[in-house]
Amino acid sequence: MSSSEYRMLIDGDLVAAADGQVYENINPATEEVIGTAPKANSADVERAILAARRAFDTTSWSTDTAFRRKCLIQLQDALRKNVEELRPIVVAEGGLPLALTYDVGLDGGIEMMSHYIDLLDTYDFERVITPIPGDEAARRIVRREAAGVVSAITPWNYPVFLAIAKLAPALAAGCTVVLKPAPDTPWNTLEIGRFVIEHTDIPAGVVNIVSTDDNEVAALLTTHPAVDAVTFTGSTTTGRRIMAAAAPTVKRLTLELGGKSSAILLDDADFASAVPFVAATTMSHAGQGCGIYSRLLVPRSRVDEAVEIAVATMKQIPWGDPTDVNSYMGPLANKRQYESVLRYYEIAKRDGRVVLGGNASDRFEKGYWVEPTVVTDIDSLSPVPQEEIFGPLLCVLPFDSDDDAIEISNNTIYGLAGGVWSPNLDRAAHVANGMRASSIQINDQMWNHQTAPFGGYKQSGIGREWGVEGLEDFLEVKSIARPA
Numbered sequence: 001m002s003s004s005e006y007r008m009l010i011d012g013d014l015v016a017a018a019d020g021q022v023y024e025n026i027n028p029a030t031e032e033v034i035g036t037a038p039k040a041n042s043a044d045v046e047r048a049i050l051a052a053r054r055a056f057d058t059t060s061w062s063t064d065t066a067f068r069r070k071c072l073i074q075l076q077d078a079l080r081k082n083v084e085e086l087r088p089i090v091v092a093e094g095g096l097p098l099a100l101t102y103d104v105g106l107d108g109g110i111e112m113m114s115h116y117i118d119l120l121d122t123y124d125f126e127r128v129i130t131p132i133p134g135d136e137a138a139r140r141i142v143r144r145e146a147a148g149v150v151s152a153i154t155p156w157n158y159p160v161f162l163a164i165a166k167l168a169p170a171l172a173a174g175c176t177v178v179l180k181p182a183p184d185t186p187w188n189t190l191e192i193g194r195f196v197i198e199h200t201d202i203p204a205g206v207v208n209i210v211s212t213d214d215n216e217v218a219a220l221l222t223t224h225p226a227v228d229a230v231t232f233t234g235s236t237t238t239g240r241r242i243m244a245a246a247a248p249t250v251k252r253l254t255l256e257l258g259g260k261s262s263a264i265l266l267d268d269a270d271f272a273s274a275v276p277f278v279a280a281t282t283m284s285h286a287g288q289g290c291g292i293y294s295r296l297l298v299p300r301s302r303v304d305e306a307v308e309i310a311v312a313t314m315k316q317i318p319w320g321d322p323t324d325v326n327s328y329m330g331p332l333a334n335k336r337q338y339e340s341v342l343r344y345y346e347i348a349k350r351d352g353r354v355v356l357g358g359n360a361s362d363r364f365e366k367g368y369w370v371e372p373t374v375v376t377d378i379d380s381l382s383p384v385p386q387e388e389i390f391g392p393l394l395c396v397l398p399f400d401s402d403d404d405a406i407e408i409s410n411n412t413i414y415g416l417a418g419g420v421w422s423p424n425l426d427r428a429a430h431v432a433n434g435m436r437a438s439s440i441q442i443n444d445q446m447w448n449h450q451t452a453p454f455g456g457y458k459q460s461g462i463g464r465e466w467g468v469e470g471l472e473d474f475l476e477v478k479s480i481a482r483p484a
Contacts, residue, residue: 006035006036006037006038006186006187006190006191007038007190007193007194008038008040008044008048008190008193008208008209008210008211009190009193009194009196009197009207009208009209010044010047010048010051010208010210011047011048011051011204011205011208012051012197012203012204012205013197013204014193014194014197015038015044016038017038017039017040017041017044017212018041018043018044018047019041021038021039021041022036022037022038022039023036023037023039023183023212023213024036025037025093025184025186025187026184026334027092027093027095028094028095028184028330028331028332028333028334028367028368029092029095029321029322029323029330029331029364029367029368030366030367031366031367031368032366034092034093035187037183037186037187037190037211038186038190038210038211038212039211039212039213039214040210040211040212040214040217041212041214041217042216042217042220044210044212044217045178045180045210045212045217045218045220045221045224046220046224048178048208048210049149049151049178049208049220049221049224049226049227050226051204051205051208052149052150052176052177052178052205052206052208052226053149053176053226054205055176055203055204055205055206056146056148056149056175056176056206059203059205059206061174061176061203061206062145062146062174062175062176063174065120065125065174067201068120068171068172068174069117069120069121069172070201071171071200071201071202072113072116072117072120072168072171072172073117074199074200074201074202075113075167075192075195075196075199075200075202076110076113076114076117077199078195078196078198078199078200079110079113079164079192079195080110081199082191082195083106083107083110085191086106086160086188086191087101087106088323089187089188089191090105090106090159090160090185090188091322091323091330093156093159093184093185093186093187093188094156094157094159094184094185094333095285095286095322095330095331095332095333095368096157096158096285096322096330097285097322097324097327097328097329097330098322098323098324098325098327099325099326099327099328100284100285100328104158104161104448105158105160105161105285106160106161108161109158109160109161109162109164109165110160110164112161112164112165112168112450112466113164113168114450115168115450115451115466116168116169116171116172116470116471117172119172119468119471120172123468123471125143125144125145125475126141126142126143126144127141127142128140128141128142129141129142131484136484137483137484138481138482138483138484139481139482139483139484140479140480140481141479141480141481141482142477142478142479142480143477143478143479143480144472144475144476144477144478145174145475145476145478146173146174146175146474146475146476147173147175147228147229147252147474147475147476148175148176148227148228148229148476149175149176149177149178149226149227149228149229150166150170150175150176150177150178150227150228150229150230150231150474151177151178151180151221151222151224151227151229151230151231152166152167152170152177152178152179152180152230152231152232153179153180153218153221153222153230153231153232153233153234153242154166154179154180154181154182154189154233154234155182155233155234156181156182156184156185156333156334157285157288157289157290157333157390158285158289159181159182159185159188159189160188160189160192162233163179163181163188163189163192165233165465165466165470166179166231166233167179167192167207169465169466169470169471169473169474170231170474171202171206171207172471172474173471173474173475174474175228175229175474176205176206176207176208177206177207177208178208178209178210178221178227179192179207179208179209179210180209180210180211180212180218180221181209181211182234183211183212183213184333184334185333186211189209189211190209190211192209193207193208193209219245222242222245222246222251223245223246223248223249225249227249227251228251228252229251229252229253229254229474230242230246230251230252230253230254231253231254231255231463231473231474232253232254232255232256233255233256233257233290234257235257235258235388236257236258236388236413236414236459236460239255239257239258239459239461242255243255252473253462253463254455254461254462254463254464254465254473254474255456255461255462255463256290256454256455256456256460256461256463256465257290257416257456257459257460257461258290258388258414258416258459258460259290259291259292259294259388259414259415259416259417259456259460260294260295260385260386260387260388260412260413260414260416261291261292261293261294261295261414261416261417261418261419261437262293262294262295262296262297262408262409262418262419262435263278263293263295263296263297263418263419263420263421264297264399264405264406264409264418264419264420264421264431264435265296265297265298265299265302265306265421265422266299266402266405266420266421266422266424266427266428266431267299267301267302268422268423268424268427269421269422269423270421270423271298271302271305271306271309272309274421274443275296275306275309275310275313276309276310276313277444278293278296278310278394278419279296279309279310279313279314279317279374279394280313280317280328281293282294282314282372282392282393282394283314283317283319283328283329283372283392284328284329285329285330286319286329286330286331286332286370286391286392287389287390287391287392287393288332288333288337288390288391290388290416290417290460291416291417291439291447291448291454293394293417293418293419294388294389294393294394294395295385295394295395295397295409296310296394296395296396296397297397297398297399297405297408297409298396298397298398298399299398299399299400300398300399300400303376303396303398306396307355307374307376307396310356310374310394310396311355311356311374314356314357314372314374314394315356317329317372319372320363320364329372329392331367331368331369332368332369332370332391333368334368335368337368337390337391338360338368338370340389340390340391341370341389341390341391341393342359342360342370344383344384344387344389344391344393345357345358345359345370345373345393347382347383347384348373348375348378348384348393351378351379351382351383351384352375352376352377352378352379352382352384352395353375353376353377353378354373354374354375355374355375355376356371356372356373356374357370357371357372357373357374357392357393358371358373358375359371370391370392371392372392373391373392373393373394374393374394374396375393375394375395375396376395376396376397378395378397380397380408380411381411385397385412386412386413388414402427402430402431403434405431406431406434406435409435409437410434410435410436413458413459414437414456414457414458414459414460415436415437415438415456415457415458415459415460416437416438416439416455416456416457416460416461417437417438417439417440417441417447418432418435418437418439418440418441419440419441419442420432420435420440420441420442420443421442421443422443423443425442428442428443429442436457436458437456437457437460438453438454438455438456438457438460438464439452439454449466450466450467451466451467452466452467453465453466453467453468453469453470454466454467454470455469
């Protein structure tokens with residue numbers, strides 16, 4: 001499909017921006033302009049919001065659970081059918097390595113929709129409270145109802161997966177949605193809008209998808225009085241601005257924000273298997289994942305061993321051209337991120353000992369390429385171990401006891417994910433229980449699964465995605481008392 005054919009979905013129609021404006025879509029691996037996307041203005045966004053408002057207020061979408069389930073099945077089937085159309089777009093727009101599209105980057109995300117489809121078969125949207133003695137005259141009903149119009153704002157790192165993570169629960173709950181993808185990765189999300197029109201019975205206005213690189217226009221999604229809830233995945237800095245923008249109208253918020261997740265290897269852990277796993281996650285999609293393990297905590301006496309294994313692992317992992325199925329790491333997604341990561345590399349050299357990488361890569365003439373990097377001998381309170389970098393940089397930090405490891409792990413503003421490795425499961429559980437993070441891995445049991453809620457403690461976010469909790473974040477609770 002040529003770039004001129006990518007259209008926004010507003011009120012049941014595939015449309016260009018009202019004033020015909022577009023912006024450039026850039027391939028981060030080559031810095032080449034691969035086409036354009038519609039540049040919505042404020043009128044376009046308001047039209048989408050008002051369409052969602054009308055669809056919520058005047059159709060049966062919010063109350064017809066069986067119909068919603070049917071439409072979600074249709075959308076999942078359309079995504080499955082057209083997955084090979086989406087795959088090269090995801091790779092070209094955001095530099096996501098082709099190999100990762102067969103997992104959570106694309107195919108896995110599509111299959112995770114089944115969680116909400118199945119949940120609609122079993123979830124109890126209404127229950128009756130059992131009367132207590134002296135209250136037999138009242139029949140009290142607790143209903144969960146759709147929150148209303150949802151603004152969904154997604155980032156560029158896993159654009160299809162994260163669009164699904166917003167759309168699927170909001171639609172399952174009975175909400176209507178205005179979805180805005182990151183300006184760096186518009187095409188794959190706009191294609192979802194086309195699938196809605198061509199392959200589903202979703203009524204006009206229930207799903208709207210707009211694209212723009214104008215932050216002032218996008219801000220309307222967080223301030224407009226017709227919007228009831230905002231769901232956002234992205235940086236903590238942007239999350240704070242969204243909270244402030246939503247405050248005057250007291251919108252419901254689901255914020256999945258930054259992370260500085262730690263992997264704790266206790267002194268009895270199998271370093272030969274655990275360290276390569278952690279090092280590999282640091283390189284996955286060039287470290288552009290909120291839940292990756294960017295801090296490796298090991299007993300002080302085993303720091304050199306951990307560093308040696310991490311460096312050897314990173315040297316062996318193939319990276320480069322994201323269209324090559326053997327590449328595990330591609331470029332950073334845009335120039336801003338490239339410049340930011342390089343600044344942190346310089347800080348790492350200043351504050352610690354860089355034992356691998358630490359530079360921009362000269363492997364390619366163009367593109368936003370950096371070297372996989374390992375730093376050690378660095379204070380755990382300095383910027384590199386404290387701040388989210390979103391790049392392939394692993395900090396190796398020492399600890400002196402299990403409780404010391406917990407303290408170091410918790411001593412950031414973030415609390416998204418973490419991991420503990422030890423054959424002593426009671427000991428590992430003690431550490432996991434002490435970690436102030438929402439998703440913890442013990443040994444090889446990964447936390448990332450659609451049945452488990454995912455979100456953040458502290459400044460890593462508010463609310464949860466996936467699990468039953470991911471549905472309930474888009475539901476209001478109503479209590480009705482009537483005579484028995």
